[in-house]
Amino acid sequence: MNLALLGFIMIIVFMVLIMTRKMSALIALIIVPTVFALIGGFYAGLGKYMLEGIETVAPTGIMLTFAILYFGVMIDAGLFEPVINQIIKIVKGDPVKIAIGTVILASLVALDGDGTTTFIITVTAMMPLYKKIGMSLYVLSTLALLSIGVMNMLPWGGPTARAISALHLSTEDVFIPIMPAMAAGILFAFVVAYILGKRSKRHITSATDIDIEDVKKEETKEESLLKRPKMLIPNAFLTVSLIVCLVMELLPIPALFMVWFGVAILINYPNLSIQNSVVKKHAGDVLAVISLVFASGIFTGIMDGTKMVDEMATALVHIIPDAMGNHFALITAILSGPFTYFMANDPFYYGILPILAESAEQFGISKVAMARASVLGQPLHVLSPLYAAGYLLVGMLDIEYGTNQRIVIKWAIGSSLFMILIACLFGIIPW
Structure with a gap:
């Protein structure tokens, strides 16, 4: 054949x-x-x-393993809670605002050109809102994918860099002119957010104002013990430095996530038994993703x-x-x-x-x-x-x-x- x-x-x-x-x-x-x-x-x-x-696909598998573990530590420590709280204050219980907020957040986080970072932070921030108000999680997925689909075109995102190097061109000649098209792509994502938000609104009869306590799930004793409010600034600095290093390509991406995870878990949880429990806590998420990555190989x-x-x-x-x-x-x-x-x-x-x-x-x-x-x-x-x-x-x-x-x-x-x-x-x- x-x-x-x-x-x-x-x-x-x-x-x-x-x-x-x-x-x-x-x-x-x-x-x-x-x-x-x-x-x-x-x-x-x-x-x-x-x-x-x-x-x-092994390097990708390694990168995802340690990216999940790194952001797992940041989520456990409470790094993203201020972001989530601010979003809740702005969007409240309006499905249209929630959908538009999803595109804004995903697009901003995607400035590093990495889908893994974008999805972890966007889902962490927005999923409690979607669940509380009864919006479909497929809406969240759609908007996150449309956002990264455009932002992936940044030179450090991968495709543009590949096109430039394959044809021996300059970044300025290729990337700068396509910026209006990228803006159009983000505009399209906002239009889709409005449409899907309106659809959700028709199916949600109890869309009322939501305060921060409404979307906070009841924490277990273990989750409360893992919170590190005093580490907010060091963790924020660590995460920003990671994104900067990703963009600057100071080290291969898998190596960056491995090193930053090591530093993150050490400074947040110096106790060895707590370190082990944190890794075990996120092992299921790692397995679910990595098995698919190696299958795609x-x-x-x-x-x-x-x-x-x-x-x-x-x-x-x-x-x-x-x-x-x-x-x-x-x-x-x-x-x-x-x-x-x-x-x-x-x-x-x-x-x-x-x-x-x-x-x-x-x-x-x-x-x-x-x-x-x-x-x-x-x-x-x-x-x-x-x-x-x-x-x-x-x-x-x-x-x-x-x-x-x-x-x-x-x-x-x-x-x-x-x-x-x-x-x-x-x-x-x-x-």
Whole structure:
């Protein structure tokens, strides 16, 4: 069977299984690619491909492990309580204000370009409000994903840096011009927040003012003992320094989270037995996320090892007729969403984008324009089963992965298309 066709069928089967809840994401990520690799006759190299994929996602797994532990310590110590209290004072019991506040908070936290940080802080701050007032946690997920989908386009977020380095361009030429499109993406998130907030308001009959005590869950004795109000300023300084170091890339991200976690738990809980209890407390959250990350390594390992992903990319590139050559940037912008959904950012930006850019130059379209176009599909990318932070979000909210995909995907596509429209109107990309 044609490898590209096999890959497309595999993706369709995978999505149908998780969206119809016939199979959990964890099991589907392992079983589906394994079955299709066997169908394609790749038994001999199957184990090798799996291990290579697991090795690829290992740094992400380590990063998420220690990010969850670090922010777990900060939450236990009470770092985010002042932020939560301030948000409650502003939004009170209005679902529209709560939804808009979610976008504001997620967008601000996402300035570090990291989905893990964004989701942990946003969910910690907003979930008690959503639960108290009866708003769907899928609304929170939708708004957090739309926010990071745009903010992920920051140069230190990953995709833009990859596009710049793959095509040997400057940050100024690529990033500065796409800022209006990013502003449009955040505006779109606010519009969605208003729509979803209004919908929630219709279904909530008891939307009254909420005070801080309303959303504070009753603390257990253990939780009270872990609070460290006197450590608020040191913990805030530690967290800000972590974000600065993440942006400046002073150390690899997994190493940063490991070191900062070590410092955080030591200064907040010098007692060894308390340290052990804190780690055990968050072990369940770590396992739920990390198991999915390593399962996604099986998926990507098989896709890469069997060359399915290469054949799929080549097939899609060849579909573009010569007559459409003058619209190469627009086509790339539209394809960047599905491309980065079905594969990791690295193979798209380092493997496919250079091919597309080379082809576009034959029609007079610059590499700079192609680089800008290539990042406009990021709202769809953050829904990808290969986007590890997405599992963290779903896990923290305790919602269904497949249902979340089905609910959020239309808004993600809308966000991307709106940014593409603005990019065309403002001349950011030629169309």
